[in-house]
Amino acid sequence: MIFELIFAIKCLQTFAVSGGESLCDVDASIQSQPAHKTRYVMIDALRENESLWNLFTRKEEYNPPALDIHRRFPYYLSKHRDVLEPSVSEFLIRNGLEVEYPGGKRFAVCLTHDVDVVYFSRFQLSYEAARSLRRGQLRKSLAVALHRFSKKINPLWNFEQIMNLERKYDAKSSFYFLALERDDQDFNFKLENMKDQMRDIIDSGWEVGLHGGHQAYNNLDVIKREKERLERIVGREVAGYRNHYLRFEVPATWELLKEAGFKYDATFGYADCVGFRNGMCHPFKPFNLNTNEYIDILEIPLAIMDCTLDGYMRLDWEDAWEIARRLICTVERYKGVLTILWHNTSMSGKELEFYEKILECCCRKGAWMTSGEKIWEWWVNRE
Numbered sequence: 001m002i003f004e005l006i007f008a009i010k011c012l013q014t015f016a017v018s019g020g021e022s023l024c025d026v027d028a029s030i031q032s033q034p035a036h037k038t039r040y041v042m043i044d045a046l047r048e049n050e051s052l053w054n055l056f057t058r059k060e061e062y063n064p065p066a067l068d069i070h071r072r073f074p075y076y077l078s079k080h081r082d083v084l085e086p087s088v089s090e091f092l093i094r095n096g097l098e099v100e101y102p103g104g105k106r107f108a109v110c111l112t113h114d115v116d117v118v119y120f121s122r123f124q125l126s127y128e129a130a131r132s133l134r135r136g137q138l139r140k141s142l143a144v145a146l147h148r149f150s151k152k153i154n155p156l157w158n159f160e161q162i163m164n165l166e167r168k169y170d171a172k173s174s175f176y177f178l179a180l181e182r183d184d185q186d187f188n189f190k191l192e193n194m195k196d197q198m199r200d201i202i203d204s205g206w207e208v209g210l211h212g213g214h215q216a217y218n219n220l221d222v223i224k225r226e227k228e229r230l231e232r233i234v235g236r237e238v239a240g241y242r243n244h245y246l247r248f249e250v251p252a253t254w255e256l257l258k259e260a261g262f263k264y265d266a267t268f269g270y271a272d273c274v275g276f277r278n279g280m281c282h283p284f285k286p287f288n289l290n291t292n293e294y295i296d297i298l299e300i301p302l303a304i305m306d307c308t309l310d311g312y313m314r315l316d317w318e319d320a321w322e323i324a325r326r327l328i329c330t331v332e333r334y335k336g337v338l339t340i341l342w343h344n345t346s347m348s349g350k351e352l353e354f355y356e357k358i359l360e361c362c363c364r365k366g367a368w369m370t371s372g373e374k375i376w377e378w379w380v381n382r383e
């Protein structure tokens, strides 16, 4: 098995001399666990703990009393309120789950970007151009107004900029592209026009995955069609998936994604609240309560989405940072994987500053910041 065993240690070197500022309280009982090996154990021990097993399998989502307007199971309907604590992961770690990251990294951060939009709609265009003008940003306002004429001035054609930012922190990430056709809901760009850009992303060592459209999450034909469309254009198999609007049905979506040939999914998180939807801050094989079997796909659960913080949760950026910092520290404590979704449309102003703050903090803590595909490769090779 071959991993990326050589990881740039620039971050560690940079911060080793900074005095090792402690950003989190450390749980001594967890820190004193023996050196971490590379096998995933103990998940079956969960079955003996009914409440944790029900949380892990998301039993309450099998017959939900209601769904939100996008037909999602929202946090506000969940009986499990303690979403910021990964109680299932904690149980597993305390009962023998051993995790070791490449290069001796302490925990992992799975960085992801959903690409819904690369052109402003007419409404957004007027709004953005006017907002930049109001702020005296004449150049930006012009760039917004003329963005369709050149990729170089299009603020949403920012893939190189995102990769350069992540490069600064020795990070890589996944870009999940919508693969829609003109008549599909939320169609914004022709995938064919993204071909060179997607090749650049892949050639640079980042990942291109599928961002399934509105209708994909419960329709195998649609998932397969979109996957084939994307694979035809990038010329390679696509491993990773996230559904648009985080639409997801437990356990059906996992079964369909496995059937379509995906290696992993990164959809499974709440849109209306950050945290750990099934108490896990580690990747896991989902369990289907209907068939009484595990599903052969890896879930890398989503913990933080940009618009959850300032949109759904209505946090100001200061409070948002407090909660993000808490989640980072929690995942560090349990040696887990923190999955972050930051849209390419959130890469300016306060949102960009916030994203960079996450990168800086996780880099300082010695996290392995990488794409979903790299997390999947590492996880399956250690089983």
Ligand SMILES: [Zn+2]
Pocket: 114, 115, 116, 211, 243, 244, 245
């Ligand atoms: Zn989307």
